[in-house]
Amino acid sequence: xxxxRERFKQDYEQKLMSLFTEEIDKASTLDKYLAxxxxxxxxxxxxxxKTKKQYSKDGDKQVYYFSxxxxxxxxxQSNLINLGIRDTVKEALAELNVSLDELEETxxxxxxxxxxLGRLAACFIDSIASIGIPGHGNGMRYQYGFFEQKIVNGxxxxxxxxxxxxxxxxxxxxxDKSVIVKFYGTPKAVQNNGRLNFELENYEAIKAVPYDTxxxxxxxxxxxxxxxxxxxxxxxxxxxxxxxxxxxxxAVEYRTSVEAISSVLYPDDSAETGKILxxxxxxxxxxxxxxxxxxxxxxxxxxxxxxxxxxxxxxxDTHPAVAVAELMRILVDEEEMGWDDAWSxxxxxxxxxxxxxxxxxxxxxxxxxxxxxxxxxxxxxxxINRRFVGEIYQKxxxxxxxxxxxxxxxxxxxxxxxxxxxxxxxxxxxxxxxTEILVNKxxxxxxxxxxxxxxxxxxxxxxxxxxxxxxxxxTSYITKCIGDSWKKRPKDLAQFAELSKDPLVRKxxxxxxxxxxxxxxxxxxxDYDIDVDPNSIFDIQVKRLHAYKRQVLNILHIMDLxxxxxxxxxxxxxxxxxxxGAKSSPSYHLAKETIKLINTVADKINNxxxxxxxxxxxFLENYRVSLAExxxxxxxxxxxxxxxxxxxxxTGNMKFMMNGALTLGTLDGANVEIHDxxxxxxxxxxxxxxxxxxxxxxxxxYSPRHxxxxxxxxxxxxxxLVDGSLGVATTEFRNIHSSLLGRDEYFVLKDFDSYxxxxxxIDKVFRDKDKWNEMCIVNIGKSGRFSSDNTITEYSREIWxxxxxxxx
Ligand code: 26Q
Numbered sequence: 001x002x003x004x005r006e007r008f009k010q011d012y013e014q015k016l017m018s019l020f021t022e023e024i025d026k027a028s029t030l031d032k033y034l035a036x037x038x039x040x041x042x043x044x045x046x047x048x049x050k051t052k053k054q055y056s057k058d059g060d061k062q063v064y065y066f067s068x069x070x071x072x073x074x075x076x077q078s079n080l081i082n083l084g085i086r087d088t089v090k091e092a093l094a095e096l097n098v099s100l101d102e103l104e105e106t107x108x109x110x111x112x113x114x115x116x117l118g119r120l121a122a123c124f125i126d127s128i129a130s131i132g133i134p135g136h137g138n139g140m141r142y143q144y145g146f147f148e149q150k151i152v153n154g155x156x157x158x159x160x161x162x163x164x165x166x167x168x169x170x171x172x173x174x175x176d177k178s179v180i181v182k183f184y185g186t187p188k189a190v191q192n193n194g195r196l197n198f199e200l201e202n203y204e205a206i207k208a209v210p211y212d213t214x215x216x217x218x219x220x221x222x223x224x225x226x227x228x229x230x231x232x233x234x235x236x237x238x239x240x241x242x243x244x245x246x247x248x249x250x251a252v253e254y255r256t257s258v259e260a261i262s263s264v265l266y267p268d269d270s271a272e273t274g275k276i277l278x279x280x281x282x283x284x285x286x287x288x289x290x291x292x293x294x295x296x297x298x299x300x301x302x303x304x305x306x307x308x309x310x311x312x313x314x315x316x317d318t319h320p321a322v323a324v325a326e327l328m329r330i331l332v333d334e335e336e337m338g339w340d341d342a343w344s345x346x347x348x349x350x351x352x353x354x355x356x357x358x359x360x361x362x363x364x365x366x367x368x369x370x371x372x373x374x375x376x377x378x379x380x381x382x383x384i385n386r387r388f389v390g391e392i393y394q395k396x397x398x399x400x401x402x403x404x405x406x407x408x409x410x411x412x413x414x415x416x417x418x419x420x421x422x423x424x425x426x427x428x429x430x431x432x433x434x435t436e437i438l439v440n441k442x443x444x445x446x447x448x449x450x451x452x453x454x455x456x457x458x459x460x461x462x463x464x465x466x467x468x469x470x471x472x473x474x475t476s477y478i479t480k481c482i483g484d485s486w487k488k489r490p491k492d493l494a495q496f497a498e499l500s501k502d503p504l505v506r507k508x509x510x511x512x513x514x515x516x517x518x519x520x521x522x523x524x525x526x527d528y529d530i531d532v533d534p535n536s537i538f539d540i541q542v543k544r545l546h547a548y549k550r551q552v553l554n555i556l557h558i559m560d561l562x563x564x565x566x567x568x569x570x571x572x573x574x575x576x577x578x579x580x581g582a583k584s585s586p587s588y589h590l591a592k593e594t595i596k597l598i599n600t601v602a603d604k605i606n607n608x609x610x611x612x613x614x615x616x617x618x619f620l621e622n623y624r625v626s627l628a629e630x631x632x633x634x635x636x637x638x639x640x641x642x643x644x645x646x647x648x649x650x651t652g653n654m655k656f657m658m659n660g661a662l663t664l665g666t667l668d669g670a671n672v673e674i675h676d677x678x679x680x681x682x683x684x685x686x687x688x689x690x691x692x693x694x695x696x697x698x699x700x701x702y703s704p705r706h707x708x709x710x711x712x713x714x715x716x717x718x719x720x721l722v723d724g725s726l727g728v729a730t731t732e733f734r735n736i737h738s739s740l741l742g743r744d745e746y747f748v749l750k751d752f753d754s755y756x757x758x759x760x761x762i763d764k765v766f767r768d769k770d771k772w773n774e775m776c777i778v779n780i781g782k783s784g785r786f787s788s789d790n791t792i793t794e795y796s797r798e799i800w801x802x803x804x805x806x807x808x
Contacts (some may be wrong), residue, residue: 001047001083001084001085001525002391002664003043003085003088003590004088004090004414005088005091005095006092006154007419007627008085008088008089008090008092009095009096011022011039011686012035012093013035013040013096013549014040014097014400015035015036015039016031016032016035017737018033019031019035019038019133020034021685023668024096024097024098025097026291027185029102029103029106030166032103032106033076033103033106033107034166034167034169035106036076036103037075037169037170038169039051040076040079040080040083041169041676043083043168044079044083044214044216044223045214047216047221047222047223047227047452047622048223049212049220050221050223050512050807051222051223051224051807052225054805054807055591055805056296056299056300057761058805059300059302059310059498059798060324060802060805061134061309061310061311061312061800061801061802062134062135062136062222062293062296062310062311063135063136063311063312063313063314063796063800063802064132064135064136064137064138064289064293064302064311064312064313064314065121065124065125065128065135065136065137065138065314065316066138066139066285066286066314066315066316066317066323066338067117067121067137067138067139067316067319067320068140068281068282068285068311068316068317068626069112069113069114069116069117069118069121069140069265069316069319070110070112070113070122070125070137070226070228071110071111071112071113071114071115071118071119071120071121071146071625072109072112072122072226072292072625073111073122073403073465073624073625073626074104074107074108074110074112074485074625074626074630075107075110075170075213076103076104077104077109077469078126078216078464078465078469079170079216081205081218081321081464081468081469082129082130082216082217082218082219082220082280083216084219085410086100086407086735088104088114088247088272094181097479101280104249105582106334107590108163108165108166109145109163109624109625109626109698110141110145111146111161111163111265111624111625112140112142112145112146112228112265112463113145113146113265114146114265114267114268114544115268115460115543116355116543116544116649116650116651116652117316117355118656119318119625119651120430120459120788121137121139121270121316121511122267122625122653123460123461123462123465123788124791124792125137125179125214125215125224125226126218126462126464126465126786126788127460127787127788127791127792128214128215128788128792129216129217129218129222129223129224129442130217130218130220130222130464130791131793131796131801131804132217132218132220132222132804132805132807133792133796133800133802133804133805134224134802134805135224135445135624135802136226136227137215137226137227137228137465138227138229138285138289138292138293139223139227139228139229139285140228140229140262140265140281140285141171141211141228141229141230141262141486142164142257142262142263142264142265143162143164143230143262143263143264144160144163144263144264144265145161145163145265146161146163146265146267146268146583146624147159147160147161147583147586147622148160148161148408149583149622150617150622151595151599151620151621154595154600154603155596155597155599156584156592156593156595156598158584158586160650162444165485165546165728166542167618168211168212170214170708171212171213171593172211172213173209173210173211173459174211174214174596175209176206176210176213176407177210177225177290177292177295177359178209178210178232179207179208179210179287179292179295180205180206180207180208180234180568181205181206181208181283181284181287181288181387181641182200182203182204182205182287183203183204183206183280183440183771184203184204184372184373184375185200185201185202185203185375186200186201186202186203186375186387186482186592187201187361187376187378187379188200188201188377189420192336193706195336197333197336198333198376198379199643200375200408201335202403204254205230206231206232206233206258206261206284207231207232207233207234207258208229208232208285208287208288209229209230209231209232210227210228210229210230210286210288211227211228211230212225212226212227212228212458213225213226213228214226214648218464218487218488219237219488220532220806220807221806221807221808222805222807223807226388227263227289227292227355228285229283229284229285229288229289230262231259231260231261232259233254233258233259233695238471240493241794248785254271256499256720258793260277261280261281261284261342262281262284262409264604266278266281267586267587268585268697269585269587269588273332276369276373277474277500278283279365279369279370279373279374280373280415282322283322283326283373283377283390283802285320286320286322286323287322287326289305289320289323290313290327290330291330292324292382293311293313293631294330295312300677304331304335304337304345304510305337305341305345306387306789307348307349308344308345308348308349311349312349312351312800312802313327313350313793314348314351314352314353314425314799314800315351315352315353315420316355317353317354317355317356317416318352318354318362318363318409318416318419318420319353319363321352321363321416321417321423321806322374322377322416322419323350323423324346324350324379324384324419324420324422324423325351325380325381325384325419325423326377326571327342327346327350327372328343328346328380328384329344329376329377329380329422330751331345331346332380332671335409336407337799339383339587340715343384346423347423347424347425348425349758350420350423350424350425351424351425351426351427351428351432351800352420352421352423352426352427352428353427353428353457354417354428354429354430354434354443355430355439355648355649356648357437357438357645357648358436358646359442359746360494362415362416362417362679363415363416363417364413364415365413365414365415365416366412366413366414367412367413367414368412370414373702378414381408381414381419382409384408384419384422384423385407385408385409388407388408388422389403389407390589392406395449396452397461397564402649404444405445405448406418406449407741408447411575412519417443418446418531420590421443421446421450421453424452424453425453425800426455426798427443427446427450427453427455428454428455428457428553428799429454429456429457429648430456430457430458430459430471430648430649430669430670431456431458431648431649431650431672432456432458432672432673432764433667433668433669433672434648434649434669435454435455435456435601436456436694437645437690439454440492441680441694442636448535448783451670455793455798455799456747457791457792457795457798457799458649458670458673458786458791459649459650459651459670459786459788460654460786460787460788460789460791460792461651461654461655461658461786461787461788462488462650462787462789463465463490463493463658463783463784463788463789464487466632466654466655466658466659467627467658468627468770469629469658470629470630470632470633470659471633471659473512473515473516473660474509474512474579474633475779477509477512477727478493478496480498480778481496481499481505482495482496483497484786488791489665490783490784490785490787490788490790491784491785491790492784493534493780493781493783493784494781494783494784495781496777496780496781497778497780497782498778498781498783499777499781500774500775500777500778500781501774503770505695505777506773506774506777507773508781509767509773509776509777510772510776511634513660514534514535516633516634517534517538517634517636518534518717519533519536519630519634520532520614520630520631520634523620528618530606530616530618531613531768532577532616532618533575533577533613533616535575535630536574536575536577536588536614536616537574537575537576537577537624537636537637537762537763537766538577538634538635538636539576539577539578539579539631539635539636539637539664540578540579540580540581540631540632540634540635540637540639540641540661541554541578541580541581541582541641541653542577542580542581542620542628542631542632542657543581543582543625543650544582544583544584544795545584545588545591545594545595546581546591546616547590547592547739547745547746548641548642548643548646548647548746549642550583550641550643550746551580551594551598551611552594552736552740552748553748553751553752553755554578554580554639554641555594555597555598555601556578556714556717556718556752557750557752558578558605558615558756559717560599560603560713560716560717560719561573561576561615561759562604562608562611562615562714562758563716563717563720565611565614565615566610566611568755569610569611569612573614573763574762574763574766574767575613575614575615576614576615576616577615577616577617577618578617578618579618579619579620579631579635580598580617580618580619580620581619581620581621581623581627581628581631582595583623583735584621585620585752587801589735590736591740592737592738593732593735593736595619596728596732596733597721597732597733598617598619599619599725600726600727600728600732601617601620602618603727604726604727612625613776625760628652628655629747632652632655632656632659632661635656635659635661636661636662636766636772637661637662637663637664637762638652638653638656638657638661638662638663638664639664639672640652640656640663640664640665640666640668640669641665641687641755642668642669643666643668643687643688643693643695643751644665644666644667644668644688644689644690644692645666645668645690645694645697645748646668646746647669647671648796649668649669649670650668650669650670650671651670653665653669653670653671653674654670654783654786656784657674657779657780657782657783657786658779658780658783660776660779660780661776661779662682662684662762662772662775662776662779663683663779664684664686664758664759664762664777665683665684665685665686666685666687666688666751667685667687667690668687668690670786671685673785673786674772674786677782677783677785678778678779678782680773680803681775681790682775682778682779683779684758686751686754686755686757686758687754687755687759688747688751689753690748693747696747702747702750703743704740704743704748704749704750704769705741707749707752708741708749711749711752711753713752713756714749714752718737718740718741721732721733721734721736721737722737775800
């Protein structure tokens with residue numbers, strides 16, 4: 001949009017006055033932020049309404065991204081950038097003595113996600129709007145987002161994330177678009193014009209109220225919608241029975257149980273199954289989402305038999321997989337469609353993305369729980385399964401074991417991945433290696449049965465947030481070198497890679513990185529009172545804490561390096577600063593012990609003057625989107641060290657690469673594709689090959705003890721975990737110790753040597769700054785492929801069958 005400084009200043013002063021009856025110099029920072037946010041939202045309103053009108057008038061196919069998580073972070077800065085008015089606003093505010101940076105810092109993160117899967121959903125809706133595809137998000141408006149992490153005495157402590165406390169300027173409550181979602185009850189067969197229909201009786205009705213947030217495309221006129229649902233009690237005739245009987249306490253209980261539905265985001269915990277509230281959440285936002293899609297669709301006047309020509313629903317993992325049965329239920333029970341037609345429309349509309357490799361981590365629900373909460377949905381799943389099993393038998397007569405393996409309902413459980421696969425026309429993995437493992441191993445039965453359904457869509461990240469917004473200095477420099485076409489066409493970043501031999505470019509890229517590192521060093525000094533040297537190697541591992549991501553491998557190597565420095569204080573190493581940031585699931589004990597270990601090692605090393613500041617370790621508290629934006633651009637080394645085959649894709653790896661960090665990684669997930677782009681010479685690869693890992697997993701034969709007994713460095717660091725040398729109780733790290741010496745499921749000891757050796761290569765190359773900077777430039781230049789704009793273009797061509805649309 002176009003706006004002058006003068007006009008903006010007028011609007012802004014008016015806004016502050018109308019909202020808070022305040023003059024600028026009297027208003028609090030929070031009020032100034034809230035006023036700016038609500039003004040920016042107002043600026044987007046015209047295009048928001050225009051976009052909706054044009055979609056409905058032209059009857060374009062609409063995409064809906066169903067996700068239990070949208071890890072958005074902050075929106076002020078990215079909205080200003082996408083509207084193309086940030087510079088103007090910044091200057092205008094400065095003239096009013098207001099710092100835009102400070103207002104942007106005031107916004108609290110919308111942390112409605114655990115990690116990768118939730119952040120992917122947020123990157124995707126940004127790309128969908130920026131490419132101009134008619135597409136929207138559908139999810140949950142949790143009252144409490146992912147917990148805030150405090151570190152107390154080295155341990156993680158969880159604090160509720162009351163993110164809505166000061167209000168949310170971006171959302172609009174749409175009471176008029178509410179729908180009713182029904183739980184429990186008894187399905188009753190009723191005759192209707194010679195047709196047998198099912199209706200639910202004695203159900204519990206819950207009102208789903210949508211809150212809409214504009215999703216502003218980058219310098220186009222598209223404004224799509226992120227619709228998040230909140231649960232409210234129904235206070236009209238639906239629940240009249242309860243109230244009329246004067247059962248006051250029941251009425252109160254009802255209210256509490258309703259509000260619980262959208263109260264809290266569950267931490268990623270695949271071991272924990274059967275939490276009925278989570279299933280309630282899943283059905284709640286899925287059912288509400290489908291009703292709201294169908295309401296819009298019906299206004300278009302098209303026939304429901306053509307739904308799949310006008311609507312595509314992408315389900316983000318199995319969390320919304322109940323959509324298969326819900327869409328069937330609505331079409332068959334409410335719209336009176338025949339089963340076969342309804343099935344063809346349903347499978348034509350739905351597509352499923354898998355984000356997990358381990359089949360044991362695939363979501364399943366006890367039949368008892370499921371049937372009680374969603375009795376009609378359960379009946380429909382039984383019917384879907386009955387027909388599916390029939391098809392399997394037709395293709396593989398008497399292959400009972402195959403039927404058992406593939407059945408949607410088996411062993412007293414409803415298998416959500418099987419439901420999603422059977423009920424979708426597309427099933428995709430999120431990186432080449434991941435898809436290959438799904439097709440050939442984890443979901444092999446299904447890929448044989450439906451060879452054409454399976455496809456790969458390698459993840460991506462929005463280069464707007466993860467480069468343009470978070471790394472302003474690098475962004476201007478790239479633009480100075482190659483122009484700004486890359487902002488709209490990220491693959492044009494390749495032109496920057498061509499400058500990697502230019503000594504001036506190398507020097508400048510090094511300077512920019514150093515500036516960024518200096519900022520982080522200042523922050524660390526201020527927040528943690530730790531002195532870190534910006535000229536040291538900044539080696540960063542930030543991601544959720546999980547055994548397979550192997551933060552333990554990283555910290556064991558640090559302990560080993562420290563041992564070597566203690567043995568020889570003159571050891572010639574490039575000074576290093578290791579950064580960690582990670583939240584553990586509250587109930588994941590091994591992960592919590594790992595956080596304590598990192599903090600314990602950090603304390604010991606940071607307070608040991610004998611190593612002359614060559615080594616520092618910093619655990620950054622409360623890792624989240626807004627913190628990621630500050631630290632990723634400061635990395636020299638990006639640690640992507642998961643056990644090969646265990647990380648479906650990873651997306652942090654792409655963010656680091658785009659900001660010129662060099663990857664230290666296994667050939668796992670999307671690291672494989674990063675490696676394809678930059679080659680051995682621009683990345684530090686180590687660790688077991690996928691075949692080695694798959695072989696051990698299949699045939700066994702791995703002995704961690706062997707490495708303990710034959711490698712003195714390994715023995716020393718493992719012993720130190722339990723012999724008191726870390727200055728804490730000898731019991732403190734016993735679980736880590738025994739997990740490594742017991743099964744060592746993730747081959748930490750096996751990969752240890754290879755990891756140390758890669759770290760030594762890094763140490764050597766870093767001494768040649770010119771060479772190092774060349775490698776950084778190649779990484780930045782080749783990162784364009786990992787913009788989620790490319791990923792979304794592929795989804796839209798190969799799964800959704802939609803194309804960009806211009807809004808004018
Ligand atoms: C399960 C049961 C009960 C409660 C919560 C959950 C739950 C919640 C979130 C299970 C899984 C998740 C999130 C998974 C996730 O983030 N997976 C990551 O997805 C990224 C995007 O595709 C990939 O890059 C990562 O490799 C993958 O780990």
